[in-house]
Amino acid sequence: MLIRVEIGIDAPGIDALLRRTFGSDAEAQLVHDLREDGLITLGVVATDDEGQVIGYAAFSPVSVEGEELQWVGLAAAGGR
Template identity: 75%
Template structure:
């Protein structure tokens, strides 16, 4: 397995992976739209020994109350079924967090399984008076700091990039 930042030639493999991993094409279309709109802050791929994309994590900008605080949203995160439960998702997550830290990003938000993300430092966003636009996501909307104290004095609506509104 090789974990690295995505490059242009990975786009077809990423698209194929996302179409295999999710019940609809919404995530594949979302990533394509983020890429086309220049809203893909970071893409991390995991490839097998033959170079096939077997995992992917996308990070895109989010705002808080319309303000850019150098936060990103993680979505989607996908690992091919044949290599799940082998640590690929965790390794892509930490590669992404390291890269984002190097570029002075402050925090990551995610809608995902609290049991899985909680193991890697994510906390309920509601703890910091943060929420997203989708009802019923209080338990799954989570945050993780990259920089020191990015949530101090913050609170309100975290908004994902416009392409996310097309899939909801």
């Protein structure tokens, strides 16, 4: 397993992982939208020996009741 900062070619693997993990399109669409808007502060992937994305964490700024915070989303493939 390798843990590293995400790169552009990881997007399809991240999308597939999020859809499998959460069982819907909502989280995958949210991450896509955050990425398109430049709002992912840091994205980290875990890949297996074949380079497939098996884990993902994304950090994005959020505002809760006017207070600026960092939000992290996390997904991991089952059986890992």
